Amino acid sequence: MLLGAALLQGADIRGVITVERKLTRHNVTASAGMYQREAAVKLGADADADPLEFERSHVAVYLDGGPNSTASAVAKTTIEQRDRRFIPDLVVVPAGSVVSFPNLDPIFHNVFSLSKAKSFDLGNYPRGQTRVVAFPNPGVVAVYCHLHSNMAATIVVTPNRWATRADGKGLFALKDVPPGTYTVVAWHKTAGTFRQVVTIDEQSDAEVNFTLPYFGPGEGRHTDVKPAAQR
Amino acid sequence: MRFATRTFLSSFVPFAVLLAVSFWAVRASVIETVREGLRASVRDNEVALAREQTRNEIRDRKLLQGVAENPTLKAGLQLLATERSARDQARNTLQDQLSEICDALSFDFIMVSSAQGPPLAAVVRETGGFAPVNLVHLRPPEQGFFSADDRLYEVTSVPINEAGIRVATLTVGGRFDIARFGVPAVLLHKGAVIAMQMRDLAPAQIEKALAACTPAADCETRIQDDAYLSLPLELTAGVGEDSYLLRSLQDVDAASAPVQAVLRKLFLVAGLIALAAGLGISALSSRSIARPLADVAAHLRKSAATGELPEFPESTGGVQEIRDLTEGFNHAAKAVHESRERLTRAYVQFVGSLAQALDARDAYTAGHSRRVSEYSCAIATAMNLPAQDLETIRVGALLHDLGKIGISDLVLQKPGRLTPDENELIRQHPVIGRRILENVQGLEAYLGIVELHHENWDGTGYPNGFKGEETPLHARIVKVADAYDAMTSDRPYQRGQSHAEAIAILKSARGSQMDSSVVDAFALLGDQRRRRVLDGTPSLRSLSQALSIEHDKSQNGGSVPTSREGEETREGIEQVATEQRETS
Numbered sequence: 001m002l003l004g005a006a007l008l009q010g011a012d013i014r015g016v017i018t019v020e021r022k023l024t025r026h027n028v029t030a031s032a033g034m035y036q037r038e039a040a041v042k043l044g045a046d047a048d049a050d051p052l053e054f055e056r057s058h059v060a061v062y063l064d065g066g067p068n069s070t071a072s073a074v075a076k077t078t079i080e081q082r083d084r085r086f087i088p089d090l091v092v093v094p095a096g097s098v099v100s101f102p103n104l105d106p107i108f109h110n111v112f113s114l115s116k117a118k119s120f121d122l123g124n125y126p127r128g129q130t131r132v133v134a135f136p137n138p139g140v141v142a143v144y145c146h147l148h149s150n151m152a153a154t155i156v157v158t159p160n161r162w163a164t165r166a167d168g169k170g171l172f173a174l175k176d177v178p179p180g181t182y183t184v185v186a187w188h189k190t191a192g193t194f195r196q197v198v199t200i201d202e203q204s205d206a207e208v209n210f211t212l213p214y215f216g217p218g219e220g221r222h223t224d225v226k227p228a229a230q231r
Numbered sequence: 232m233r234f235a236t237r238t239f240l241s242s243f244v245p246f247a248v249l250l251a252v253s254f255w256a257v258r259a260s261v262i263e264t265v266r267e268g269l270r271a272s273v274r275d276n277e278v279a280l281a282r283e284q285t286r287n288e289i290r291d292r293k294l295l296q297g298v299a300e301n302p303t304l305k306a307g308l309q310l311l312a313t314e315r316s317a318r319d320q321a322r323n324t325l326q327d328q329l330s331e332i333c334d335a336l337s338f339d340f341i342m343v344s345s346a347q348g349p350p351l352a353a354v355v356r357e358t359g360g361f362a363p364v365n366l367v368h369l370r371p372p373e374q375g376f377f378s379a380d381d382r383l384y385e386v387t388s389v390p391i392n393e394a395g396i397r398v399a400t401l402t403v404g405g406r407f408d409i410a411r412f413g414v415p416a417v418l419l420h421k422g423a424v425i426a427m428q429m430r431d432l433a434p435a436q437i438e439k440a441l442a443a444c445t446p447a448a449d450c451e452t453r454i455q456d457d458a459y460l461s462l463p464l465e466l467t468a469g470v471g472e473d474s475y476l477l478r479s480l481q482d483v484d485a486a487s488a489p490v491q492a493v494l495r496k497l498f499l500v501a502g503l504i505a506l507a508a509g510l511g512i513s514a515l516s517s518r519s520i521a522r523p524l525a526d527v528a529a530h531l532r533k534s535a536a537t538g539e540l541p542e543f544p545e546s547t548g549g550v551q552e553i554r555d556l557t558e559g560f561n562h563a564a565k566a567v568h569e570s571r572e573r574l575t576r577a578y579v580q581f582v583g584s585l586a587q588a589l590d591a592r593d594a595y596t597a598g599h600s601r602r603v604s605e606y607s608c609a610i611a612t613a614m615n616l617p618a619q620d621l622e623t624i625r626v627g628a629l630l631h632d633l634g635k636i637g638i639s640d641l642v643l644q645k646p647g648r649l650t651p652d653e654n655e656l657i658r659q660h661p662v663i664g665r666r667i668l669e670n671v672q673g674l675e676a677y678l679g680i681v682e683l684h685h686e687n688w689d690g691t692g693y694p695n696g697f698k699g700e701e702t703p704l705h706a707r708i709v710k711v712a713d714a715y716d717a718m719t720s721d722r723p724y725q726r727g728q729s730h731a732e733a734i735a736i737l738k739s740a741r742g743s744q745m746d747s748s749v750v751d752a753f754a755l756l757g758d759q760r761r762r763r764v765l766d767g768t769p770s771l772r773s774l775s776q777a778l779s780i781e782h783d784k785s786q787n788g789g790s791v792p793t794s795r796e797g798e799e800t801r802e803g804i805e806q807v808a809t810e811q812r813e814t815s
Contacts, residue, residue: 084327107324108310108317124310126317146306147324 010178011200013063013162015208017170019055023190023212055188056170059212060092060156062163063174064183064195078102079143079153081109086143086153090189092163095138099155102130110146117141117157140187154189177206186210234524235517242516243509250505254498261494265487266460270449273462273479276414280464288387291403294336295389299401304328305391308343308399311351325352330361333403340364340384340404342371346397355379356406371402376418376475383407383418383426416464417441419476429480437480446476457484523553527560534564578674586629589636592643596632599716604628606712606753613752620705627680628709634664634681646723658693661685684709687744707746711737711753714745 077097080087082104093099101111103125111131112121117139122131124147135141135157145151156163166172174184179200186194191212198206298304307325314321325343329352333341342353342364353364364379371377373388386404390397409416409426417437418426424434436454441461444450450461464477484491527543534541542564543557586600607628611621635643638660642653649657665682668674683697683706690698718733728736734754741747 107320107327108314110306110310124314124321126320147303147310147328149301149303 010176011202012205013174013177013182013184013198013200013208014205015061015172015184015210017056017059017061017166017172017186018209018211019052019059019170019188019191020211020213022051023055023188024051024058050168053168055212056166057168058090058188059166059170059172059210060090060158060163060187061166061172061174061210062092062156062158062185062187063160063177064185065181076100079155080104081111081145081151084148084151086145086151089153090156090165091153092156092158092165093135094161094163095157095159096134096136097157098132098134100130100132103127108147109151111143112146113141113143115139115141118155121146156187184208186212188212233517234521235513238513238517239509242512243506246505246509247502250498250502254494258491258494261490262458262483262487265490266451266458266483269460269481269483269486270462273414273460273481277462277464277479291387292389295387295401295403298332298336298403299389299391301332304332304343304401305393305398308351308391322352326354326361326363329354333361336403337405338403339406340371340379340386340402342369342402343391344400344402346390346399351399353402355382371404373400373402376407376420377404378420378425414479415481417461417478417480419478421474425475427480441478441480444478446474450478451483457482459483520550520553523550527553527557531560583629585633589632592635592640596720599720600629600632602716603631603709603712606715607708609756610708610712610749610753613756614708614748616704623676624680624705624708627677627705628712630664630668630674630677631680631684631709631713632660632664633667634660634662636667637663658685662694679703680705680709682706684713686710688746689743692744704746704749708749711745711749714740715753 077091077093077099079091079099079101081101084105084107091099101122103109104127106127108124108126110122110124113119117137118133118135118141120133122133125131135155138157138159141155141157143153143155162174162177164172164174177200179202181197181199184196184198186196188194194210194212196208196210198208200206307328311318311321311325329341329343333339333354333356339356340353342350344350350366350369353366353369354361355364369379371379371384371386374386376383376385378384383406384404385407386402388400388402391399391401407418407426409418409428415428417424417428419438419441422438422442424437427434427437429437432454440452440454440459441450444452444461447463449463452459452461460481460483461478464479530541530543542561590596590598590600604625607624608621611624616624635657638656642649642656645653661682661684665678668678668681680703682694683702686692686695686697686702686706688699688702688707690696692702715733715737718736719727719730721727737745737750738754741750
């Protein structure tokens, strides 16, 4: 309880993710037919109006090196299969969480992952059925569909409950962080993993800002862009 | 047929035949050339098409091999194979995948079929998306044409292998558009047209025309009176029973039409020139022949009309044949003349003997006919009558009393005055003479003299009572001569009157019994002339000379005519006839 009280009284870590350029290539290859018909190919027309907003909202932020609170904040998360897409296509869950994959399409899907953090194959299942997967180990899990190669989702399994996604403006907040020294990790599927060390005392909130991609001196560009290998 | 027409035909017809034959030959060769050119162009096109087709096929095949390795598609097939409960959804899943592939690769048709053959799923492009195809009767070939829902597709297939084993076949295709061929083409399926480019032709016509063509060979056929050339386009067409046949179909006549038009114009001009040349040549050549011929014909017509046979002048045109013709005619004319002369001679002899017989019956009138003839001839000469008339008068005068043959000697030789009945008998002699001579051919000219030499100028004569010039001049002349000789001859009952007395009497009868002009002409004749007649030495040849001399001297009084009757001989008459002949 003490710990819990202390936690409740902890300070917040807030910050802004700044993305300087577009990182994700949305369906960048037009269909052959579009080229053959000599139509003007509009790439990324289906992406968000502001591509950077999409990038900012697809950054996962979590604390590394904090107390592991595996069982305490487990929440049930859902990734739907609708219109041949995973919705949402990025979830951030603490280790030990369970994610369900309901199929809402009128066709079969076959969800699977080959990631180290969690490897599974849910098999073919039709509309209305759902499958559930538990993620005990932290790490990044890339999820695909056997039947539809365009479908992809990412599940970031974090070591503790202090984890979130930035919003469209890049703002994030990790609430009630107990005092201590942590590493704040920002992860983007394409840009990679960014770390900043922050020390939290009880009274004041901390502010951690990230700029993606980062080419500043000292920190350098993070070369490890394989989140699955990140630990 | 006129000579000009004949020459025209004989000169133009060979031209025309030559032109027609050469036109036909040139036209045939031009059409053949155009046809060759078309054939070549169609073949070139075909080669180009085939090359592009091959390129497309290779590209498609590579693409398809990639698609065939698509793991999601394999997963979909796996799903369909294994899923038992929700089969429709499984099929939907596969169709959905196929639609995606089809859209990405810009095909219009895509199908997967099991390794054994039956199709598993297929979709076609519709406006605005893809629609599944009913699989019940769907049996497209691995490669080639096939039609579904009244649309024609050209498809190709690749196997889908799993671990080296063929598990399924992927068939994709695009809509077949016959308009993309550079040449007019037609696609046949079992002899029926299912696609064609010719808008103005009915499919039935094409089917009928191509029915006789061998599928793999060139073919020439006719549609709507136009020649068409059809070549098989070597494209992937199905084989066997369900074969599709793609053929080009080019209108050769339309392609060669401009050339043919030029040819036609050319030959029309040549034909017109030949026609003009033929006309000109025939006109010239016929004129050089037809004109002398026309002269000859006119000559002959004239001689036919007159009864004369005048000879041609020596040179009639420059044409040898015509000269031969006229020469021949001249020979014939000469022969006719000769025979006619012979005839005349014979007939003069006949007439002479007749006259002689007549004279011989009556001693008192002996030589009368001859003298009347001589006098008449003299008068006629003095009156400048033509030789033709002279001859008529001479013979006519000889015969003028022939009718007396039919009168009894009792009456004719009766001394003293005649009773009215006897006189009436005597007055029959002109009609009798006419009746005798009427039946002798060739003596028609003398009938007038024989019948009418007792007509008077004032119409009181016999037998018809003709007045003035109703009586022909010949008869009027003979009448004067007859009267003169009757007056100057001695008779049993009276001596002949002198020349002057006779002339005086004749003059007194001018205008009543006698024609004045004839009497005047006779009065002007000199005594010498009359004497020569009496002497029996007539010379008609020198008659005109004598006349001209005597005309100047005028009359030298009338001496008493001496009678020499009975002295005339047959020879004398013959001599006269001979001389007469020579003058004509």
